[in-house]
Amino acid sequence: MxxxxxxxxxxxxxxxxxxxxxxxxxxxxxxxxxxxxxxxxxxxxxxxxxxxxxxxxxxxxxxxxxxxxxxxxxxxxxxxxxxxxxxxxxxxxxxxxxxxxxxxxxxxxxxxxxxxxxxxxxxxxxxxxxxxxxxxxxxxxxxxxxxxxxxxxxxxxxxxxxxxxxxxxxxxxxxxxxxxxxxxxxxxxxxxxxxxxxxxxxxxxxxxxxxxxxxxxxxxxxxxxxxxxxxxxxxxxxxxxxxxxxxxxxxxxxxxxxxxxxxxxxxxxxxxxxxxxxxxxxxxxxxxxxxxxxxxxxxxxxxxxxxxxxxxxxxxxxxxxxxxxxxxxxxxxxxxxxxxxxxxNAEEEKNPENALRPPMDRDIRFENVSFSYGDGSGEAVSEVSFKVSAGTTLGILGGTGSGKSTLMYLLERLYPLEEGQGRILIGDADIAQIDQEWLRAQIGMVLQEPYLFSRTIAENIAITSGSYKDKDIRRASKTADLLETVDHFPSGFETFVGERGVTLSGGQKQRTAIAQMLIRQCPIMIFDDSLSAVDAETDARIRAALRKDTGDATVILIAHRITTIMHADQILVMDKGRIRERGTHEELLALGGTYRKIYDLQMAGSEEYALQNAEEERGESDER
Ligand SMILES: Nc1ncnc2c1ncn2[C@@H]1O[C@H](COP(=O)(O)OP(=O)(O)O)[C@@H](O)[C@H]1O
Ligand SMILES: [Mg+2]
CATH class of the missing domain: 1.20.1560.10 (ABC transporter type 1, transmembrane domain)
Known part of the structure; x- marks a missing residue:
């Protein structure tokens, strides 16, 4: 050896x-x-x-x-x-x-x-x-x-x-x-x-x-x-x-x-x-x-x-x-x-020497990031640069395969960036230098397709630590609009998920995954298309609750629905791995580009949309 x-x-x-x-x-x-x-x-x-x-x-x-x-x-x-x-x-x-x-x-x-x-x-x-x-x-x-x-x-x-x-x-x-x-x-x-x-x-x-x-x-x-x-x-x-x-x-x-x-x-x-x-x-x-x-x-x-x-x-x-x-x-x-x-003999994930554990409630910066999965399919992300100020919300809009998830994988260093592929910074620290466990513990990500284990709902929500109290689990579930659903199950949070228990719907799974992340109270929270399987009404309700609950966290929202991201402080429109447009909702509407087109399409004759808007406002007035 x-x-x-x-x-x-x-x-x-x-x-x-x-x-x-x-x-x-x-x-x-x-x-x-x-x-x-x-x-x-x-x-x-x-x-x-x-x-x-x-x-x-x-x-x-x-x-x-x-x-x-x-x-x-x-x-x-x-x-x-x-x-x-x-x-x-x-x-x-x-x-x-x-x-x-x-x-x-x-x-x-x-x-x-x-x-x-x-x-x-x-x-x-x-x-x-x-x-x-x-x-x-x-x-x-x-x-x-x-x-x-x-x-x-x-x-x-x-x-x-x-x-x-x-x-x-x-x-x-x-x-x-x-x-x-x-x-x-x-x-x-x-x-x-x-x-x-x-x-x-x-x-x-x-x-x-x-x-x-x-x-x-x-x-x-x-x-x-x-x-x-x-x-x-x-x-x-x-x-x-x-x-x-x-x-x-x-x-x-x-x-x-x-x-x-x-x-x-x-x-x-x-x-x-x-x-x-x-x-x-x-x-x-x-x-x-x-x-x-x-x-x-x-x-x-x-x-x-x-x-x-x-x-x-x-x-x-x-x-x-x-x-x-x-x-x-x-x-x-x-x-x-x-x-x-x-x-x-496979190469293990490397933790950098003298790995840093910097504070993560700082600005996130992508500097000229390009990345390819190396399977001959070309670049999944090309020359992407943007900055998310600490405590603000970034929305990312883009079609399937436009590289949105890839950007988030890169932020979590699931795929390390190599020489010449640009860099990602949190505060002053290059994520390549940050301790891997620290990095991932501080960034909460709700995956596009959440995976739940064959355990109870409570265990799934508290998956990262056994030390959460029932109170924490209920609070996170409330924000994720899951509480009512679960309370209707005969065994409540002790209900088994998967092979030996109930099969949750896509939306219920997503909400469980959201609760799973919220409970951790991470300084950086990523929602990767995680409201796609819930109806527009629930989407609006969750977002309203989130705005109250995420506190000082930096939030990245990835979505197909403009309504999901329109309140973000900054919005990126992605296509084929590149950022095509950026700005606030109003700026992007005024620009009259892709964002505008998608907005009009999603607006057009959509009663659901009107309903959703009404919900949205109600959600906000609740907040006030
Ligand atoms: N694990 C992977 N291996 C190889 N290619 C991938 C992988 N994940 C995504 N891709 C490719 O990278 C591109 C961007 O994908 P992705 O970031 O998932 O887009 P989005 O999240 O916007 O739908 C797509 O062309 C996709 O096929
Ligand atoms: Mg994706």
Whole structure:
């Protein structure tokens, strides 16, 4: 692992990343491996007891046991004792089996503990990292894909470490033990039996290398499938509203059948490989048995040794066969690790060094700001300059796509301005120098499309802090013209929003979002088209209440309706990323340009407009 120049961790290889994730669990993994090795060793002891029984208890060959066992045995009464009490042999077998069971349990237990710790570390690291990534990164990456990486790929890596890597170690230990025990019986037979080890491993390595990237492809296709499902579920209202169910279903089914077909194809190749493996190991088994029988008849090995040898050999076969697969599946983990590295190495949102926390109730100045999203679609904002004096209200009018929201994203530094793109100042401070948390905490923004969490309305309003009182929530809701609506709900502010509760209308959502911002009492408040989904009457009522409630705050109002912004101290008219007209309502009307045209259009024959105007005045007289 390296440190980047900007102090952010950088993982230049998959190994570096896995080592990072393993911190905190590696010790437990090693412990589990110690027990696994002990289990393998005990597996070797059983055939040894049987060969001893056959050769020295049933027949009368001198016992061929480790010296310390022989000494004990002689002291207790020698082989004679075992002959008179064969139950002792059974007891020995049982003791070994029981110890083996305990070790196996300990291995499993520690392996699970380590695996869960490992996964927890992975999840925490990823989640933390994703929170620190810039808004632009989230715009570039689909939610489905990110979720896929955080679930499926995390699982793959968990399996890699807790199962594959573990079995690799176990299999190597087992092969080493079995081969050395076999060599103790007969060298020639061991050589013959071992011959198949490299062949089988080599074959499956070759095989899996050939189909190798098929797994990667399967992963990508699975990601696509879940992205479709995810997108569909998130947008379920749109899907229903536009009657696009069958189109969406077809899209899903098409991807689903492609994915299924691909897996079936892959599985057919895999089965073929499996059968080939069966044939190879069958031949090996045959060879070992024939050789053993011949050697036994010739007296080169004893009957007991023959039995032991065959037992060791069968202990060997499955692990060896699985080894090739395990090794090659590790390449799958490599892919998953790379997919996580993509997240873990992504450039984090930078907070400037010695970040400032200046007072924010100051003038806001945009100086020659140009910005492009860098997706080849040209500039979203071009050479924009304006000043909003502290405590005043700025209105921005403009068609969809004219760059209004972009200006606000830039003010919140959701997209940092680079060299040559101009600068934005609050008071004397360039926002590039302002502490990110401070900046965003001081600027309250009601988004065009507010997002509410599946929590209660009260929790949604108080989302930024748990310390708000009911009084604060009610006051903010009153200004946002939400109070009456919510009080009509049976559970009031405790009403659940979203999946598990009521579905709020667009206007109700916007009003909740407004309350959510008002409660924070920020010195800078932005309403990005946030009155678009409420009717003109409510719009007027909210604005009247706002004028009373926003106090000394600097307010930026973005709207389509002229009535929403006409009382602003200054109005900008935007088109294609540029400011076309600026001034007060009266000045702009007198100018006779776009603003005038829009005004006349919106005025024309609109009874609603007349009504709205009347409301407006009533709202104002209330104020007086
Ligand atoms: N996240 C984004 N990525 C790429 N382009 C964007 C993004 N958001 C907006 N744009 C583009 O930038 C331009 C200005 O958009 P926006 O600021 O949202 O306009 P408005 O808020 O006035 O409707 C449009 O051409 C829009 O397509
Ligand atoms: Mg917008």
């Amino acid at each position: 390296n440190k980047r120049t900007d102090g952010q961790q950088y993982f230049d290889t998959p190994v570096a990343l896995i080592r990072y994730f393993l911190k905190g669990s590696i010790g437990v993994f090693v412990l589990s491996m110690v027990f696994a090795s002990a289990v393998s060793f005990l597996d070797m002891v059983l055939p040894r007891i049987i060969s001893f029984t056959v050769d020295s208890v049933i027949a009368d060959k001198a016992p061929d046991l480790p010296a310390f066992v022989v000494v004990r045995l002689e002291a207790a009464g020698g082989v004679e004792l075992l002959r008179s009490r064969p139950v002792l042999i059974a007891a020995a077998v049982l003791a070994v089996a029981l110890t083996g069971a305990i070790f196996r349990y300990l291995f499993r237990y520690f392996n699970e503990v380590a695996a869960e710790r490992f996964v927890k570390k992975m999840r925490d690291s990823l989640y933390g990292k994703i929170q620190r990534l810039p808004y632009a990164w989230h715009g570039r990456n689909s939610t489905g894909d990110i979720i896929q990486r955080c679930t499926s790929d995390v699982e793959t890596i968990k399996v890699f470490v807790s199962e594959q890597l573990t079995s690799l170690v176990r299999v190597i230990v087992l092969i080493a033990l079995a081969v050395s025990f076999m060599a103790g019986i007969n060298g020639t037979m061991t050589a013959a039996a071992s011959l198949f080890i490299p062949i089988v491993i080599g074959y499956s390595l070759f095989f899996y290398a050939k189909i190798g990237n098929a797994f990667e492809k399967a992963d990508t296709e699975e990601g696509r499938l879940s992205a479709i499902a995810q997108e569909n579920l998130t947008g379920i209202r749109v899907v229903r509203a536009f009657g696009r169910e069958s189109y969406e279903r077809e899209r899903f089914e098409k991807q689903n059948s492609y994915y299924t077909g691909f897996w079936i194809h892959l599985m057919r190749i895999l089965s073929l490989n499996w059968v080939t493996g069966d044939v190879m190991t069958g031949l090996q088994y045959l060879l070992v048995n024939i050789m053993g029988a011949v050697f036994c008849v010739n007296g080169r090995i004893t009957a007991g040794e023959f039995i032991a040898f065959v037992s060791y050999n069968s202990l060997l076969i499955w692990p060896v066969r699985s080894l090739g697969r395990v090794i090659s599946e590790m390449s799958k983990a490599g892919i998953s690790l790379d997919r996580l590295r993509y997240i873990m």
